[in-house]
Amino acid sequence: MDTYKKFIKYYGPYKAVFFFDLLCAAFISIVDLAYPQILRTLTNTLFLKESSVILKNIFVIGGILLIFYILQALCKYYVSCQGHIMGAQMERDMRRELFEHYENLSFSYYDQNNTGQMMSRLVSDLFDISEFAHHGPENLFISVVKIIGSFIFLFIIQWKLALILSAVVLMMILFSARQNKRMQATFLDNRKKIGNINATLQDSLAGIRIVQSFANEDIEREKFHQGNEGFLMSKRDNYKAMGTFQGGNTFFQGIMYLVTLVAGGCFIAAGQMTPGDLAMYALYIGIFISPIQILVELTEMMQKGLSGFRCFLDIIETEPEIVDLPGAEPIADPDGNIAYKDVSFGYEDNEVVLDHVSFEIESGKSVALVGPSGGGKTTICSLLPRFYNVSGGTVSIGGQDIRRMTLQSLRNSIGIVQQDVYLFGGTVRDNIAYGKPEASMEEIIEAAKKANIHGFIAELPDGYDTFVGERGTRLSGGQKQRISIARVFLKNPPILILDEATSALDNESERHIQKSLEELSKNRTTITIAHRLSTIKHADEILVIDDHTIQERGSHRELLKQDGMYAKYYKMQFEGLETFEI
Numbered sequence: 001m002d003t004y005k006k007f008i009k010y011y012g013p014y015k016a017v018f019f020f021d022l023l024c025a026a027f028i029s030i031v032d033l034a035y036p037q038i039l040r041t042l043t044n045t046l047f048l049k050e051s052s053v054i055l056k057n058i059f060v061i062g063g064i065l066l067i068f069y070i071l072q073a074l075c076k077y078y079v080s081c082q083g084h085i086m087g088a089q090m091e092r093d094m095r096r097e098l099f100e101h102y103e104n105l106s107f108s109y110y111d112q113n114n115t116g117q118m119m120s121r122l123v124s125d126l127f128d129i130s131e132f133a134h135h136g137p138e139n140l141f142i143s144v145v146k147i148i149g150s151f152i153f154l155f156i157i158q159w160k161l162a163l164i165l166s167a168v169v170l171m172m173i174l175f176s177a178r179q180n181k182r183m184q185a186t187f188l189d190n191r192k193k194i195g196n197i198n199a200t201l202q203d204s205l206a207g208i209r210i211v212q213s214f215a216n217e218d219i220e221r222e223k224f225h226q227g228n229e230g231f232l233m234s235k236r237d238n239y240k241a242m243g244t245f246q247g248g249n250t251f252f253q254g255i256m257y258l259v260t261l262v263a264g265g266c267f268i269a270a271g272q273m274t275p276g277d278l279a280m281y282a283l284y285i286g287i288f289i290s291p292i293q294i295l296v297e298l299t300e301m302m303q304k305g306l307s308g309f310r311c312f313l314d315i316i317e318t319e320p321e322i323v324d325l326p327g328a329e330p331i332a333d334p335d336g337n338i339a340y341k342d343v344s345f346g347y348e349d350n351e352v353v354l355d356h357v358s359f360e361i362e363s364g365k366s367v368a369l370v371g372p373s374g375g376g377k378t379t380i381c382s383l384l385p386r387f388y389n390v391s392g393g394t395v396s397i398g399g400q401d402i403r404r405m406t407l408q409s410l411r412n413s414i415g416i417v418q419q420d421v422y423l424f425g426g427t428v429r430d431n432i433a434y435g436k437p438e439a440s441m442e443e444i445i446e447a448a449k450k451a452n453i454h455g456f457i458a459e460l461p462d463g464y465d466t467f468v469g470e471r472g473t474r475l476s477g478g479q480k481q482r483i484s485i486a487r488v489f490l491k492n493p494p495i496l497i498l499d500e501a502t503s504a505l506d507n508e509s510e511r512h513i514q515k516s517l518e519e520l521s522k523n524r525t526t527i528t529i530a531h532r533l534s535t536i537k538h539a540d541e542i543l544v545i546d547d548h549t550i551q552e553r554g555s556h557r558e559l560l561k562q563d564g565m566y567a568k569y570y571k572m573q574f575e576g577l578e579t580f581e582i
């Protein structure tokens with residue numbers, strides 16, 4: 001019941017259209033219902049009179065009917081056009097709400113959910129919901145009016161025959177209710193299978209370069225094939241349920257005609273019914289049965305729409321984990337010292353990734369995090385913009401707990417350059433301007449110059465208007481990285497996180513980018529994660545992270561003097577072994 005209430009809420013902005021739509025639907029049904037009754041009255045009264053009387057009246061009745069049919073056509077137009085538009089508007093509203101909700105869901109949600117499934121919700125599920133939103137109430141209304149109306153007329157014409165037919169209708173309803181349950185389960189399963197296909201497709205296409213470079217097309221084809229077969233099996237079950245449902249209903253409809261003919265014949269023989277009445281009966285049975293067929297289709301549509309709506313609700317009702325707390329205030333001192341105090345964290349309950357980590361970075365100074373893979377360096381950085389909430393301890397900037405700050409002001413104060421650069425499908429200019437959407441062209445060029453990429457962009461055929469391709473595939477790793485640095489220059493945040501920004505690049509590119517990064521780091525409080533120790537030698541403090549906590553800390557010189565882990569790793573790299581893990 002709760003689901004229906006929530007669904008009805010979406011009709012709110014379109015109340016007027018919705019009620020007029022139902023009014024038109026009622027008019028369409030009433031006109032259909034009136035015809036056999038008019039015919040019956042004429043057959044039993046007017047047509048028995050003289051031809052001059054018939055002729056005088058029949059044109060008047062024809063004229064009135066013409067007006068009604070024109071009005072009915074206009075109503076039909078309104079229902080088909082405005083009704084559908086209303087459905088599409090509701091679909092748009094839900095899609096907007098879902099997209100905005102996706103934008104707010106926390107990293108932890110994305111860690112556990114698949115983007116293909118999410119796209120499925122956003123596109124195909126919502127279409128099913130909109131179809132149901134529009135056709136559901138209107139068809140239900142038309143059908144109910146026609147069924148009740150025609151039944152009343154059937155009772156008026158011959159109530160005993162109507163009672164016999166009621167028994168058939170009752171059996172038909174019981175049968176339909178049973179089959180409905182079966183269909184609902186298969187529709188839900190269908191939806192999951194489509195989601196799985198979307199998930200595999202998204203994964204495979206997003207990683208197509210990796211697939212082809214490993215020549216693993218067969219493996220991907222097999223994965224896709226399995227999902228696709230699963231979909232077929234589920235559809236098969238679905239159509240079996242639908243087939244039984246439709247076949248059964250067709251049988252009951254046939255039985256109704258049969259009962260009308262046989263029982264009606266008996267009533268005529270007994271003098272309780274005229275042949276004219278039996279003919280009208282057949283017309284009303286037609287009107288009675290057609291909405292039953294519509295209701296059958298409606299149940300199908302309803303199952304699809306409601307199962308889609310339930311999936312929609314599941315997501316909409318997932319609360320984002322990271323939100324502004326009540327009373328959150330904008331960051332007071334973005335240039336202040338950053339302090340991690342006794343910070344503990346795990347991605348899952350009872351998991352320890354960070355265990356009582358404490359350190360402080362003075363404003364404008366730099367700290368480098370080094371240590372073996374999986375030690376928790378990226379996790380430490382992810383806590384600063386509150387991508388995740390700490391499980392224990394506090395992270396503060398300028399003495400203000402980051403949980404007391406508005407998320408927007410906190411994140412506006414932090415720039416991140418990562419190894420894995422994400423460029424949006426669009427132009428170079430769009431991608432740089434992502435750091436400050438209102439930036440002027442001069443500011444964009446200035447940022448590109450600082451990031452050492454202006455010369456390259458200027459030489460492109462379309463300059464700053466060159467399209468970078470999906471995820472920036474038309475650019476080299478180093479070029480993409482410099483665009484991402486230009487983005488952060490433009491954003492101009494007081495705090496910087498450099499997460500292995502150069503580790504994917506060759507030595508030559510690394511040197512260029514290192515220069516840009518040094519320029520970017522000037523006068524900003526910086527946290528750097530690096531595997532190549534050469535890039536962080538000059539950091540004000542180096543923290544060696546391993547086994548969930550800080551194992552060593554100090555400047556490069558101090559750590560070498562300590563002759564501990566850092567000194568060991570540094571010597572290994574100095575001797576030519578490239579990265580920390582080796």
Ligand SMILES: Nc1ncnc2c1ncn2[C@@H]1O[C@H](COP(=O)(O)OP(=O)(O)OP(=O)(O)O)[C@@H](O)[C@H]1O
Nearest residue numbers: 111347348353371372373374375376377378379380
């Ligand atoms: N999103 C996540 N969900 C669950 N566990 C995660 C997630 N990200 C990281 N982890 C786990 O947390 C631990 C620390 O990972 P983290 O990425 O912080 O290490 P790291 O020191 O940055 O490693 P690397 O140098 O390889 O990037 C690892 O055991 C990792 O498996």
